[in-house]
Amino acid sequence: MDSILVKGGGALNGQIPIAGAKNACLTLMPAALLSEEPLTLTNAPRLSDIKTMTELLQSLGAEITALQEGQVQAMSGYGVNNTHADYEIVRKMRASNLVLGPLLARFGQAEVSLPGGCAIGARPMDLHIHGLEAMGAEIELRDGYLHAKVPGGLKGAEIELGFASVGATENIVMAATLAKGTTVLKNAAREPEIVDLCDCLRRMGAEIEGDGSPTIVIQGVDRLHGATHPVVTDRIELGTYMLAPAICGGEVELLGGRIGLVEAFCEKLDAAGISVTETDKGLKVARKNGRVKAVDVTTEPFPGFPTDLQAQMMALLCTAEGTSVLEEKIFENRFMHAPELTRMGAQIEVHGGTATVHGVERLKGAPVMATDLRASVSLILAGLAAEGETLVNRVYHLDRGYEQVVRKLSGVGAQIERIKS
Ligand code: EPZ
Numbered sequence: 001m002d003s004i005l006v007k008g009g010g011a012l013n014g015q016i017p018i019a020g021a022k023n024a025c026l027t028l029m030p031a032a033l034l035s036e037e038p039l040t041l042t043n044a045p046r047l048s049d050i051k052t053m054t055e056l057l058q059s060l061g062a063e064i065t066a067l068q069e070g071q072v073q074a075m076s077g078y079g080v081n082n083t084h085a086d087y088e089i090v091r092k093m094r095a096s097n098l099v100l101g102p103l104l105a106r107f108g109q110a111e112v113s114l115p116g117g118c119a120i121g122a123r124p125m126d127l128h129i130h131g132l133e134a135m136g137a138e139i140e141l142r143d144g145y146l147h148a149k150v151p152g153g154l155k156g157a158e159i160e161l162g163f164a165s166v167g168a169t170e171n172i173v174m175a176a177t178l179a180k181g182t183t184v185l186k187n188a189a190r191e192p193e194i195v196d197l198c199d200c201l202r203r204m205g206a207e208i209e210g211d212g213s214p215t216i217v218i219q220g221v222d223r224l225h226g227a228t229h230p231v232v233t234d235r236i237e238l239g240t241y242m243l244a245p246a247i248c249g250g251e252v253e254l255l256g257g258r259i260g261l262v263e264a265f266c267e268k269l270d271a272a273g274i275s276v277t278e279t280d281k282g283l284k285v286a287r288k289n290g291r292v293k294a295v296d297v298t299t300e301p302f303p304g305f306p307t308d309l310q311a312q313m314m315a316l317l318c319t320a321e322g323t324s325v326l327e328e329k330i331f332e333n334r335f336m337h338a339p340e341l342t343r344m345g346a347q348i349e350v351h352g353g354t355a356t357v358h359g360v361e362r363l364k365g366a367p368v369m370a371t372d373l374r375a376s377v378s379l380i381l382a383g384l385a386a387e388g389e390t391l392v393n394r395v396y397h398l399d400r401g402y403e404q405v406v407r408k409l410s411g412v413g414a415q416i417e418r419i420k421s
Contacts, residue, residue: 004392004406006383007415008365011250014412016241018256018282019045020231022401023308024193025073026095027170028200028231029053032062032075033102034177035204037226039075044231046070048399052093056085060099077106087113087144093400094123094167100148101128101171104137105178109149114141119372121331127168131159135172135179156181156220164189164214164301170197176218177206185216191302192261196232203227235261236308237402240377242285244409246274247316247385249287252412257283264305268313271295272320294322294359299330311337311378318346319385320359328353337375340368344386365390370397377402384414391419 020043030053032039044050046069054064054073061081065074083103090096090113103110115123125146129139132148134157139148156179161168169189174197176183188194190212198211204227207219233256242262245252246269259266259278266276269285273293277284294317299307307330317324318341328334335355338348343366347358365388370376376397383390392398395418398405409416 001421002395003419004380004395005417005419006380006390008383008386008388009415012245012248012252012412012414013250015253015255016408016412018233018238018254019403021193021234022047022049024196024232025050026053027098027197029057029075030098030102031174031200033077033080033099034106034174035224035226036078039226040228041073042230044071044073046403047401049093056089056096059086059089083107083110085112090115094118097125098167098170101175104132104148104150105154105175108153112146114144114146119336120334127161127163127165128171131168131172132175134159135175154179156183158184160186166191169194173216173218176220177201177224179220181220183218187214188216189301192232192235200229203229233261238262239265239309240312243312243316243381244384245285246287247381251284251286253279253282253284255282264303265309268295268297268305292316292320294320294324296325298327307331308374310334311374312381314357315378315381317357318363318382322359324357326355336371337378340379341382343368344382362387364388367391370394373397373401
């Protein structure tokens with residue numbers, strides 16, 4: 001397993017290009033199953049999770065061609081002849097469950113392995129099932145698989161989600177595009193990736209309104225046609241790299257960044273003493289005068305503070321002046337980066353879903369272990385500002401969601417290298 005060696009150093013200056021959003025691409029790719037005509041995605045990120053989704057869709061019979069080194073994914077759902085999403089693939093990536101809605105909508109049946117838990121939580125699918133059953137699907141859990149069928153075809157329904165689940169919203173919206181009649185989805189997730197999915201589905205001929213608000217209305221149509229769609233900028237990669245100059249000093253421009261993608265995050269950065277300026281190319285970020293100030297953070301569904309930036313924000317607050325309280329309200333076990341940061345001299349007390357961080361002047365480099373995707377990059381951020389060397393192990397987690405980390409950070413002056421195992 002590869003590692004990444006980071007040498008704590010001075011300020012970072014320059015530009016970092018931000019890629020297309022992993023979490024948009026992982027729902028846009030299954031949308032190709034909804035049509036017999038090809039769907040082409042541009043600005044696709046080159047990540048191992050995208051390769052896993054490609055493998056899954058190909059196992060169902062879809063044809064996928066990665067063009068321009070994977071930045072373009074040309075997909076055809078025409079040849080799909082299998083509706084069994086196997087555990088061997090699904091267990092590697094929870095987002096595999098996003099083929100459930102499209103398979104039910106286009107083929108009236110699906111066998112999708114339950115993803116099983118992951119490091120950050122149990123990750124159940126009760127909200128997905130509730131919504132699809134409301135549309136007429138019969139779904140039975142047997143031998144670790146969801147066996148779903150809807151002999152007479154999906155029908156539009158009024159559905160209210162108990163929690164604004166991103167994945168459940170995506171599965172239900174995709175299924176509803178081909179259902180008979182109108183579906184009203186209440187307490188829907190509002191993330192930019194949901195809006196991007198709906199933009200793509202509208203390009204394919206779907207009739208959808210209200211995405212980005214708590215209520216989405218979908219008018220079912222008989223069929224969807226092919227389209228070409230640019231994947232939206234990755235707001236989590238954006239927020240992650242905004243923290244590099246915040247934690248090290250200097251000024252970095254994040255190409256492709258827009259304030260609208262990270263509004264709640266920017267409010268917290270402003271309170272912490274970090275300046276963010278929108279330019280015609282992206283976002284310029286710099287630390288204002290003096291030390292970062294402590295701020296409290298609570299993760300919430302969009303437009304609240306994103307859970308996927310909690311670990312990275314904690315790395316910044318480890319060196320802030322004062323005490324910060326972070327509340328993780330989305331996942332039950334998303335503080336695994338805390339003990340690793342403690343190894344670097346951070347002072348963090350974790351009680352259930354609350355972490356209290358007492359800022360220290362400077363962290364000290366140490367060997368640490370990546371435990372999940374966002375934790376891995378928070379350790380790299382900490383290492384950039386720490387005294388001495390930090391060796392981050394198990395960086396395969398990183399490859400799931402961040403392309404070219406070493407190149408992007410080296411490009412702004414970081415002393416970072418990948419060590420092949
Ligand atoms: C998406 O996961 C993202 N993944 C996650 O990003 C992100 O953290 C999460 O949304 C929240 O923003 C992708 O888009 C591929 P949820 P998802 O359904 O859809 C509970 C990353 O780092 N829940 O909104 O699985 C669930 O257990 C990943 O890129 C139910 O109880 O998130 C969790 O506690 C990590 N029942 C909470 O809701 C359900 O049926 C949020 O889950 C579904 C979810």
